[in-house]
Amino acid sequence: MASIAEYYAGKNVLITGATGFMGKVLVEKLLRSCPEVKALYLLVRPKAGQSMQQRVSDMMTCKLFDRVREDNPDFHQKIIPISSELMQPGLAISPEDVEKLTGCIDVVFHCAATIRFDEPLKHALQLNVIATQQLVSLAKQMHHLEAFIHISTAYANCNRKHIDEVIYPPPVEPKKLIESLEWMDDGIVRDITPRLIGDRPNTYTYTKALAEFVVQQEQDKLNIAIIRPSIVGASWQEPFPGWIDNFNGPSGVFIAAGKGILRTMRANNDAVADLIPVDMVINLTLAAGWYTAVHRPKSAVVYNCTTGGINPFHWGEIGRYIHHVMSSFKRNPLEQAFRRPNANITSNYLINQYWILVSHKFPALIYDLFLRLSGQKPQMMRIFNRLHKAISLLEYFSSQDWEWNSENMNMLMSQLTPEDRKTFNFDVRQLNWPEYIENYCIGTKKYVLNEDMSDIPAARQHLRKLRNIRYTFNTLLVVFIWRVFIARSQMARNIWYFVVSLCFKFLSYFRASSTITN
Numbered sequence: 001m002a003s004i005a006e007y008y009a010g011k012n013v014l015i016t017g018a019t020g021f022m023g024k025v026l027v028e029k030l031l032r033s034c035p036e037v038k039a040l041y042l043l044v045r046p047k048a049g050q051s052m053q054q055r056v057s058d059m060m061t062c063k064l065f066d067r068v069r070e071d072n073p074d075f076h077q078k079i080i081p082i083s084s085e086l087m088q089p090g091l092a093i094s095p096e097d098v099e100k101l102t103g104c105i106d107v108v109f110h111c112a113a114t115i116r117f118d119e120p121l122k123h124a125l126q127l128n129v130i131a132t133q134q135l136v137s138l139a140k141q142m143h144h145l146e147a148f149i150h151i152s153t154a155y156a157n158c159n160r161k162h163i164d165e166v167i168y169p170p171p172v173e174p175k176k177l178i179e180s181l182e183w184m185d186d187g188i189v190r191d192i193t194p195r196l197i198g199d200r201p202n203t204y205t206y207t208k209a210l211a212e213f214v215v216q217q218e219q220d221k222l223n224i225a226i227i228r229p230s231i232v233g234a235s236w237q238e239p240f241p242g243w244i245d246n247f248n249g250p251s252g253v254f255i256a257a258g259k260g261i262l263r264t265m266r267a268n269n270d271a272v273a274d275l276i277p278v279d280m281v282i283n284l285t286l287a288a289g290w291y292t293a294v295h296r297p298k299s300a301v302v303y304n305c306t307t308g309g310i311n312p313f314h315w316g317e318i319g320r321y322i323h324h325v326m327s328s329f330k331r332n333p334l335e336q337a338f339r340r341p342n343a344n345i346t347s348n349y350l351i352n353q354y355w356i357l358v359s360h361k362f363p364a365l366i367y368d369l370f371l372r373l374s375g376q377k378p379q380m381m382r383i384f385n386r387l388h389k390a391i392s393l394l395e396y397f398s399s400q401d402w403e404w405n406s407e408n409m410n411m412l413m414s415q416l417t418p419e420d421r422k423t424f425n426f427d428v429r430q431l432n433w434p435e436y437i438e439n440y441c442i443g444t445k446k447y448v449l450n451e452d453m454s455d456i457p458a459a460r461q462h463l464r465k466l467r468n469i470r471y472t473f474n475t476l477l478v479v480f481i482w483r484v485f486i487a488r489s490q491m492a493r494n495i496w497y498f499v500v501s502l503c504f505k506f507l508s509y510f511r512a513s514s515t516i517t518n
């Protein structure tokens with residue numbers, strides 16, 4: 001049987017969401033580890049005043065592609081951008097491009113989605129469900145298509161506690177929902193959204209569940225695999241340890257903690273923190289593409305791409321490793337930190353609220369007061385309000401426990417040759433969590449914030465300055481409180497005199513004993 005790289009040799013691959021976090025890693029890995037792939041057709045839209053050509057060119061110059069560039073400086077010749085806006089009818093692909101794609105594509109990877117937790121339902125439905133439906137229709141017209149790989153999420157069925165590698169009945173028939181939302185204005189849709197999503201936390205997980213069903217409906221006509229990654233984090237090894245380019249999920253939390261802004265977060269200590277590195281997800285995705293095309297399973301195969309059942313890591317452990325995370329940030333500090341990094345995880349709501357008040361709101365108030373007094377615009381309270389909104393949306397995932405069955409992931413691994421197991425490694429048992437988290441933190445600094453590692457001494461100096469400010473502030477606070485007490489209470493005065501006289505006696509004793517020994 002052909003190895004994975006041999007399978008992709010000479011193949012034309014279509015990728016949606018290639019400009020996104022996972023899509024980019026997929027493109028890079030395909031080019032680097034399957035160098036004989038014929039061409040990658042990327043469905044890209046123009047955005048923020050940039051044409052799709054420009055966006056793809058910019059993407060290929062980014063650091064992620066350094067290793068591919070080294071191996072093959074002409075790699076860009078294999079990339080063929082196709083203009084497409086997935087929210088439009090027919091995905092806004094020109095008839096010539098449709099003809100080209102239907103004539104040559106062998107494998108489709110569908111990564112595009114809106115992953116925002118606060119997306120209005122209509123928008124999430126349009127992109128995550130209707131666009132998927134349209135892509136499936138396009139795929140059915142492809143003459144040589146061997147595999148259709150859909151990227152879902154392990155949380156599509158987060159209303160269940162145990163999640164098997166099956167497609168569950170959808171919360172509502174997608175067709176009916178699409179038809180009924182068509183005539184409703186945005187206000188009505190907003191009002192009925194909580195009723196519709198029911199026991200799911202957001203429109204994202206709800207629409208991803210519907211999308212799985214939409215894909216499954218075509219399992220008789222297409223060879224389908226559905227990949228369900230859990231919380232996708234920075235890369236483990238490839239192309240560089242710690243590569244990450246966004247603020248989603250834990251990345252924003254780590255950055256906010258590293259900047260000394262986030263000091264407390266609620267998580268269930270005993271629950272599994274199901275992180276999975278992006279390179280492992282992509283390796284599994286490519287292996288699933290190969291397996292689907294070669295074995296052509298009769299029905300859609302679902303891969304729960306998670307770590308919890310195999311190499312579990314708990315929020316409580318993050319709590320213990322947090323010193324590791326924080327000391328990593330103290331060794332490699334982020335620039336312009338607000339305070340020294342020192343975050344805590346707690347499962348207790350009241351304790352969390354207390355720390356929010358003392359460690360978030362109070363310092364923000366003081367800082368904003370300082371800004372106002374120095375004639376600047378206050379900003380810290382606004383930043384904290386946004387942080388609290390983001391954290392409140394993430395806490396659903398950090399305060400509960402799920403159990404995913406990942407037998408298909410193990411089955412797939414057993415099908416790989418020893419060589420492929422190394423090149424397309426998704427053996428999560430090999431993950432060393434403290435080392436991974438340390439690289440993740442450094443990655444947020446290097447690749448998300450684009451901070452120069454040579455500026456670390458200055459960042460450390462800034463942390464020392466913050467420490468001195470804290471010591472001075474704390475000393476002044478204690479003296480102030482004590483002064484207030486002494487002025488008002490006879491007992492405080494008595495204690496104060498007692499402590500002072502005790503210190504004096506000690507000093508006299510030590511001076512006397514050192515005079516005798518001399």
Ligand SMILES: CCCCCCCCCCCCCCCCCC(=O)SCCNC(=O)CCNC(=O)[C@H](O)C(C)(C)COP(=O)(O)OP(=O)(O)OC[C@H]1O[C@@H](n2cnc3c(N)ncnc32)[C@H](O)[C@@H]1OP(=O)(O)O
Binds near residue numbers: 117255265395
């Ligand atoms: C030490 C403690 C350690 C403990 C670790 C604990 C970790 C817990 C993490 C739990 C994670 C659970 C995730 C569950 C994942 C489900 C998996 C998936 O399927 S799906 C995948 C998961 N999906 C997600 O994770 C999506 C979740 N995110 C969202 O839904 C939205 O971002 C939002 C609603 C939270 C905020 O919306 P909104 O307020 O409108 O804000 P915008 O987004 O519009 O951003 C505005 C600007 O701010 C920028 N920026 C952002 N953060 C930071 C930062 N920290 N700093 C600086 N800057 C930051 C941002 O780049 C943007 O810049 P620009 O582009 O304008 O230049």
Ligand SMILES: NC(=O)C1=CN([C@@H]2O[C@H](COP(=O)(O)OP(=O)(O)OC[C@H]3O[C@@H](n4cnc5c(N)ncnc54)[C@H](OP(=O)(O)O)[C@@H]3O)[C@@H](O)[C@H]2O)C=CC1
Binds near residue numbers: 045086228
């Ligand atoms: N990140 C995570 O933690 C997890 C992600 N997933 C799934 O993985 C997949 C990829 O996620 P991720 O890479 O993190 O997401 P990103 O938000 O980084 O990328 C989304 C991609 O979709 C494209 N896209 C969005 N809207 C449109 C549109 N209207 N027309 C054309 N393209 C569009 C974006 O293009 P553009 O650049 O033009 O905006 C981008 O390339 C998603 O299906 C997600 O559900 C699953 C589990 C966890």
